[in-house]
Amino acid sequence: MDVLNYLERTRVSIKETALVFNIPSDSTVWKWRELFEAGGLDALQPKAKGRPSMKKKESKNQPIPGSVEALQAENELLRAENAYLKKLQ
Incomplete structure (x- = not known):
């Protein structure tokens, strides 16, 4: 949620947000944003593996x-x- 709040508050690109939070792939931030917009906070909860x-x-x-x-x-x-047992005998 911190990453998404930062993205909304500062209006910087997804790539810059990933750099600020040391997230290796900017697609991870993009995926989080899409999940949050589609399903809210519950969509960001980890799924059972x-x-x-x-x-x-x-x-x-x-x-x-x-x-x-x-x-x-x-x-x-x-x-x-x-x-x-009788049959066995």
């Missing part, structure tokens, strides 16, 4: 531990495990 997290999403349909549905689901899982 990289890929989104691969965390497993919790399903909302999981039964509450200790409830009848949870016990029945656990019982079915154990029966399937026992049947599998």
Whole structure:
């Protein structure tokens, strides 16, 4: 914002503004000005980089531990495990 305020206040060129603030490329200042004019201060906020997290999403349909549905689901899982182990023998 300091760079853009200086640019507006002094009415100097983008190239001169980049020199005053030691910004290597004057296109950076130009880009900031275009973003600010198009989207305001929020457009100048940095964007998140990289890929989104691969965390497993919790399903909302999981039964509450200790409830009848949870016990029945656990019982079915154990029966399937026992049947599998019997087939291995």
